[in-house]
Amino acid sequence: xxxxxxxxxxxxxxxxxxxxxxxxxxxxxxxxxxxxxxxxxxxxxxxxxxxxxxxxxxxxxxxxxxxxxxxxxxxxxxxxxxxxxxxxxxxxxxxxxxxxxxxxxxxxxxxxxxxxxxxxxxxxxxxxxxxxxxxxxxxxxxxxxxxxxxxxxxxxxxxxxxxxxxxxxxxxxxxxxxxxxxxxxxxxxx
Ligand SMILES: [Zn+2]
Ligand SMILES: [Zn+2]
Numbered sequence: 001x002x003x004x005x006x007x008x009x010x011x012x013x014x015x016x017x018x019x020x021x022x023x024x025x026x027x028x029x030x031x032x033x034x035x036x037x038x039x040x041x042x043x044x045x046x047x048x049x050x051x052x053x054x055x056x057x058x059x060x061x062x063x064x065x066x067x068x069x070x071x072x073x074x075x076x077x078x079x080x081x082x083x084x085x086x087x088x089x090x091x092x093x094x095x096x097x098x099x100x101x102x103x104x105x106x107x108x109x110x111x112x113x114x115x116x117x118x119x120x121x122x123x124x125x126x127x128x129x130x131x132x133x134x135x136x137x138x139x140x141x142x143x144x145x146x147x148x149x150x151x152x153x154x155x156x157x158x159x160x161x162x163x164x165x166x167x168x169x170x171x172x173x174x175x176x177x178x179x180x181x182x183x184x185x186x187x188x189x190x
Pocket of ligand 2: 158159160161162163172173174
């Protein structure tokens with residue numbers, strides 16, 4: 001399996017670096033590791049479909065993408081496996097690296113913007129390469145339910161026996177000894 005970030009690299013070499021130029025692409029990224037959260041994620045070996053549009057702008061490349069994938073997880077109440085459809089759009093500006101900007105105007109602009117560059121928010125081109133990992137991971141995580149349910153009405157499991165309520169008779173019950181008193185049981189007869 002390739003390193004995770006490598007599969008998210010997109011080579012934009014055939015996009016002319018003139019503001020206003022635009023290209024569209026469609027492809028699948030097979031993810032080498034989980035993309036998602038603990039309870040639900042796109043699993044390793046699964047595909048994330050990407051409809052990508054690249055537009056040359058003065059300061060870099062504007063990336064717009066529609067991503068689609070299926071995440072696998074389990075219902076937090078009954079633990080049944082479930083699938084979740086992800087459909088989400090992304091839009092990010094990838095700036096030219098200041099020293100690799102192609103025209104004088106781009107270099108000037110890049111230098112000016114370097115000063116108030118916010119490392120956390122700005123995405124940079126790496127030569128012709130656009131690394132889509134961060135926006136795709138973020139978009140998938142934002143799309144996923146934090147508490148996935150097989151059904152909004154899911155009744156979950158009986159705490160006494162762990163069976164699904166949906167499969168138990170309505171009058172199902174346990175004669176439970178209150179756990180606070182259970183420890184005193186052996187003493188009760190003395
Ligand atoms: Zn459930
Ligand atoms: Zn039970």
